[in-house]
Amino acid sequence: MNKGKKIxxxxxAGLLGVSSLAALVGCDKEYELSAYKGDAKDENGNMxxxxxxxxxxxxxxxxxxxQVLDDTAQSGYYYLFGTTGNFYxxxxxxxxxxxxxxxxxxxxTNEVKRATASNLWAPEVIYDAEANGGKGLYYLFFSATPExxxxxxAGKGVVNDCTLYNMYVATSENPAGPYTIVDFTxxxxxxxxGNIKLTDMTAEDExxxxxxxxxEGGEYYEAAFPHYYAKxxxxxxxxxxxxxxxxxxxxxxxMIWGSGYFGNIDPHPFVDQNGKKWLYCNISRPTGIMVIExxxxxxxxxxxxxxxxxxxxxxxxxxxxxxxxxxxNDDVVTYEEQSCNEGPHVIYHEDKNGKGLYYLTxxxxxxxxxxxxxxxxxxxxxxxxxxxxxxKEGGLLLCSTTTESxxxxxxxxxxxxxxxxxxxxxxxRHNDYLTGGGARYTAMDEMQWITVKDKDGNDMDIPYTxxxxxxxxxxxxxxxxxxxxxxxxxxxxxxxxxxxxxxxTDGLLSVHKTANEEFMSYIGETVISETTTFVxxxxxxxxxxxxxxxxSAFEDRVFLNIPKIEFTLEDGSTRVIRDxxxxxxxxxxxxxxxxxxxxxxxxxxxxxxEFYDVNVKxxxxxxxxxxxxxxxxxxxxxxxxKAGGAQ
Amino acid sequence: xxxxALLGAGALTLCMAGCSxxxxxxxxxxxPTKRVAQLDADMTIDGKFDETRWQESRWLNGVDKINSxxxxxxxxxxxxxxxxxxxxxxxxxxxxxxxVNPDRASYMNSCIEMYMGPGExxxxxxxxxxDFLANGSYTSKFRYSDWTEVKAPVNISPIVASETxxxxxxxxxxxxxxxxxxxxxxxxxxxxxxxxxxxxMILGIAPVHIFSxxxxxxxxxxxxxxxxxxxxxxPNFNMWDPSTFFRFGKSGLISHKIIVxxxxxxxxxxxxxxxxxxxxxxxxxxxxxxxxxNAKVKAITVNGVDYMDQLSEVQGEYRFTxxxxxxxxxxxxxxx
Numbered sequence: 001m002n003k004g005k006k007i008x009x010x011x012x013a014g015l016l017g018v019s020s021l022a023a024l025v026g027c028d029k030e031y032e033l034s035a036y037k038g039d040a041k042d043e044n045g046n047m048x049x050x051x052x053x054x055x056x057x058x059x060x061x062x063x064x065x066x067q068v069l070d071d072t073a074q075s076g077y078y079y080l081f082g083t084t085g086n087f088y089x090x091x092x093x094x095x096x097x098x099x100x101x102x103x104x105x106x107x108x109t110n111e112v113k114r115a116t117a118s119n120l121w122a123p124e125v126i127y128d129a130e131a132n133g134g135k136g137l138y139y140l141f142f143s144a145t146p147e148x149x150x151x152x153x154a155g156k157g158v159v160n161d162c163t164l165y166n167m168y169v170a171t172s173e174n175p176a177g178p179y180t181i182v183d184f185t186x187x188x189x190x191x192x193x194g195n196i197k198l199t200d201m202t203a204e205d206e207x208x209x210x211x212x213x214x215x216e217g218g219e220y221y222e223a224a225f226p227h228y229y230a231k232x233x234x235x236x237x238x239x240x241x242x243x244x245x246x247x248x249x250x251x252x253x254x255m256i257w258g259s260g261y262f263g264n265i266d267p268h269p270f271v272d273q274n275g276k277k278w279l280y281c282n283i284s285r286p287t288g289i290m291v292i293e294x295x296x297x298x299x300x301x302x303x304x305x306x307x308x309x310x311x312x313x314x315x316x317x318x319x320x321x322x323x324x325x326x327x328x329n330d331d332v333v334t335y336e337e338q339s340c341n342e343g344p345h346v347i348y349h350e351d352k353n354g355k356g357l358y359y360l361t362x363x364x365x366x367x368x369x370x371x372x373x374x375x376x377x378x379x380x381x382x383x384x385x386x387x388x389x390x391x392k393e394g395g396l397l398l399c400s401t402t403t404e405s406x407x408x409x410x411x412x413x414x415x416x417x418x419x420x421x422x423x424x425x426x427x428x429r430h431n432d433y434l435t436g437g438g439a440r441y442t443a444m445d446e447m448q449w450i451t452v453k454d455k456d457g458n459d460m461d462i463p464y465t466x467x468x469x470x471x472x473x474x475x476x477x478x479x480x481x482x483x484x485x486x487x488x489x490x491x492x493x494x495x496x497x498x499x500x501x502x503x504x505t506d507g508l509l510s511v512h513k514t515a516n517e518e519f520m521s522y523i524g525e526t527v528i529s530e531t532t533t534f535v536x537x538x539x540x541x542x543x544x545x546x547x548x549x550x551x552s553a554f555e556d557r558v559f560l561n562i563p564k565i566e567f568t569l570e571d572g573s574t575r576v577i578r579d580x581x582x583x584x585x586x587x588x589x590x591x592x593x594x595x596x597x598x599x600x601x602x603x604x605x606x607x608x609x610e611f612y613d614v615n616v617k618x619x620x621x622x623x624x625x626x627x628x629x630x631x632x633x634x635x636x637x638x639x640x641x642k643a644g645g646a647q
Numbered sequence: 648x649x650x651x652a653l654l655g656a657g658a659l660t661l662c663m664a665g666c667s668x669x670x671x672x673x674x675x676x677x678x679p680t681k682r683v684a685q686l687d688a689d690m691t692i693d694g695k696f697d698e699t700r701w702q703e704s705r706w707l708n709g710v711d712k713i714n715s716x717x718x719x720x721x722x723x724x725x726x727x728x729x730x731x732x733x734x735x736x737x738x739x740x741x742x743x744x745x746x747v748n749p750d751r752a753s754y755m756n757s758c759i760e761m762y763m764g765p766g767e768x769x770x771x772x773x774x775x776x777x778d779f780l781a782n783g784s785y786t787s788k789f790r791y792s793d794w795t796e797v798k799a800p801v802n803i804s805p806i807v808a809s810e811t812x813x814x815x816x817x818x819x820x821x822x823x824x825x826x827x828x829x830x831x832x833x834x835x836x837x838x839x840x841x842x843x844x845x846x847x848m849i850l851g852i853a854p855v856h857i858f859s860x861x862x863x864x865x866x867x868x869x870x871x872x873x874x875x876x877x878x879x880x881x882p883n884f885n886m887w888d889p890s891t892f893f894r895f896g897k898s899g900l901i902s903h904k905i906i907v908x909x910x911x912x913x914x915x916x917x918x919x920x921x922x923x924x925x926x927x928x929x930x931x932x933x934x935x936x937x938x939x940x941n942a943k944v945k946a947i948t949v950n951g952v953d954y955m956d957q958l959s960e961v962q963g964e965y966r967f968t969x970x971x972x973x974x975x976x977x978x979x980x981x982x983x
Binding site (some may be wrong): 028048099 | 670679799802836
């Protein structure tokens with residue numbers, strides 16, 4: 001050893017001695033767990049997040065009127081259909097990032113193009129594994145308006161000019177298409193050249209609009225649609241007209257502009273528990289939801305068709321009663337300010353006692369406004385009668401106005417996807433919060449079942465949506481590999497404190513600021529009045545990847561900082577993440593000389609930290625109550641852990 | 648000695664700092680990166696035409712004139728890679744400046760407002776508008792109902808970059824811009840194009856140009872000049888019919904060379920009427936012959952066919968039109 005090295009060794013020994021001494025006098029070392037806390041921005045100033053773990057509805061993609069087809073059993077993909085001009089199809093493996101798979105239709109004949117010339121709206125697809133000789137077939141239902149056909153002008157009924165919103169169906173062996181429009185020639189009473197002569201037609205019938213008829217050469221004919229496009233209509237125009245008549249919808253109510261006759265939009269195919277097929281759709285004048293049993297997906301059974309809702313009425317019965325008595329509606333549905341019931345979707349759910357209900361969820365109010373929302377009605381049968389739920393019963397399933405959002409508007413027209421016990425609502429909202437209108441894109445949020453009291457005080461399960469959010473949210477765990485396991489931990493506080501912990505891990509995000517108070521009582525926040533450390537103990541070690549602490553939906557209860565998250569690892573050592581800030585710039589609107597006053601907080605937003613996998617037995621999360629603030633509300637704490645436990 | 652001093656200083660520092668109680672994680676967790684569309688290996692999108700594919704592409708060179716003092720020289724081309732379509736464009740304005748205000752609509756800013764559709768398509772619903780702004784930003788819209796903004800997934804979204812000429816945008820020095828753009832095939836598929844045979848895909852493109860006159864204005868009549876200048880070069884140009892636009896393919900403008908062989912005792916020039924360097928494939932093309940000192944055209948053939956009967960003389964200029972050219976045009980002309 002040369003002299004220089006001797007000196008170095010001596011000093012090194014001395015250095016180690018100092019360190020040992022420091023340890024002896026009780027200097028605790030804190031081992032950092034490196035984490036990303038959302039403090040990076042992209043070139044547009046938006047927060048960067050890990051797209052393998054999270055998604056955000058602030059990314060605008062997809063279509064208006066979205067329907068997601070779960071084709072994972074066949075192709076491994078979810079398929080997205082929506083209103084896109086001539087329809088394009090997209091697909092995804094995680095419901096959050098969509099890629100195009102091309103036009104839904106290809107090589108349409110000129111006649112089909114004319115028959116579907118405009119208003120191609122709201123397609124929905126269902127897969128029938130038994131169809132096509134057992135090879136399976138995809139059925140795509142949609143509405144469109146044909147080019148006006150002025151070649152037939154005689155008579156009354158629906159012969160004039162054209163109809164609006166005919167229902168069409170197309171089929172394909174591939175979910176992405178291309179789909180072929182079904183020609184119903186010979187399937188229903190359409191017969192352009194040989195209409196059925198009405199031998200018993202009387203002048204009185206003519207006055208009462210008993211039939212949808214055509215008068216040609218002085219003779220009456222039954223088929224009211226001697227038009228080129230009628231053979232493509234899923235619904236026999238004649239039967240639809242008679243259905244309307246049976247429901248008490250008069251000829252003049254079904255007309256618009258004295259020419260076009262309204263039909264149906266927003267089809268939704270549904271298969272009941274017993275295998276029976278149903279097609280729900282909007283009926284456009286008056287506006288409501290109807291259902292018709294389908295013998296197969298191309299054959300409506302008009303003997304089993306029902307009107308299920310009428311806008312602004314809680315039940316169809318009340319509407320019928322008012323019409324019978326010539327009375328005005330004195331019990332207008334509180335959340336229906338404009339005439340619109342559309343975009344139906346049906347789910348069947350059994351509560352813990354095995355009682356099953358059909359939940360008809362549908363959109364209300366004008367789609368171009370911020371008030372467009374998803375509402376809910378229930379029935380014991382798929383064909384009704386349905387009763388719209390009151391707001392206190394959770395009748396408003398998805399609504400941007402009750403969140404008082406300053407970025408989300410017009411959340412509605414939805415479908416649901418459930419996989420491995422986790423449900424999502426997929427819906428559209430406006431591209432531009434301020435202008436609303438027809439420009440909309442696809443978003444998704446979680447949906448969970450909760451139990452509330454119905455209007456008679458009985459327990460009733462209803463779906464609750466954790467949205468609409470505009471903030472970063474965890475991707476479905478079956479894609480990311482990480483699920484929220486906070487609920488699996490034993491939860492407490494480090495010091496004894498009078499804190500309600502039940503809301504901390506119930507999976508429900510507090511998103512509404514101004515919803516019905518009685519309903520809001522089901523969705524609580526954990527409120528603390530002093531800085532509090534929450535402790536999560538797992539029975540066995542878990543592999544963790546991220547922690548999210550969801551903030552209060554209310555401006556006066558916002559936390560700004562999680563000063564410390566401490567993880568106790570399997571070997572008893574600890575790792576610490578310090579100062580996980582709530583992203584005020586992204587999620588709040590502030591004022592004051594130093595931007596110290598929070599005027600608005602985006603509900604459903606979280607402070608978060610993500611890190612490399614770490615095996616953890618327990619963790620402590622400290623939430624700070626800001627100075628000069630009485631309390632803090634915590635909507636939820638989520639701990640993303642590897643599905644299947646520690647690795 | 649140096650080592651000893653260094654270690655001594657280290658020990659002293661540690662002692663003076665007391666106990667360092669935070670031990671930094673040796674595995675720093677990275678900031679997540681954004682996934683973007685993949686480019687071909689030979690390309691970068693940076694607003695510089697330094698890749699060889701730009702030299703190998705055929706360019707459309709045109710002039711967009713408001714008047715004799717305010718005009719723009721515009722060059723535009725395409726090049727197909729294995730991942731998507733690359734767009735190159737250069738705009739040099741005279742008598743105007745380059746303004747881009749991100750807080751107003753794209754069509755108020757200095758840009759190439761590219762209208763594009765499948766080259767054989769006559770359906771306006773297949774039109775697609777893509778605004779390449781001078782600062783490298785862009786907007787894209789479907790022709791759906793009205794113009795509707797395209798919202799595509801990040802991993803298939805376009806990549807665009809620009810370089811300015813003379814100085815930064817919104818300064819008096821700036822007189823033009825160069826834009827490189829990349830639209831992945833997956834993106835074109837997303838907006839409705841048939842990309843099943845991408846290398847043979849023909850695009851109808853109208854690179855409409857917008858002169859912007861100021862930074863803040865939003866009056867479409869007073870604060871900008873929207874110029875469908877392709878109409879000066881295309882006899883049947885219709886803004887709603889992509890089949891009447893310039894046609895571009897994998898190597899740029901679909902066009903044919905003009906080769907002039909001049910003989911005889913006189914001299915003169917032969918040029919395409921609008922000043923294009925090429926004849927547009929399938930588009931009737933008129934040529935202008937200007938002779939010097941009143942010389943006469945004695946003979947003329949086009950691709951070996953006698954065109955003397957096709958010549959018309961207007962105000963001392965000869966003109967003739969080649970119908971729907973589909974090959975290079977070889978003009979043999981004798982002037983005497």
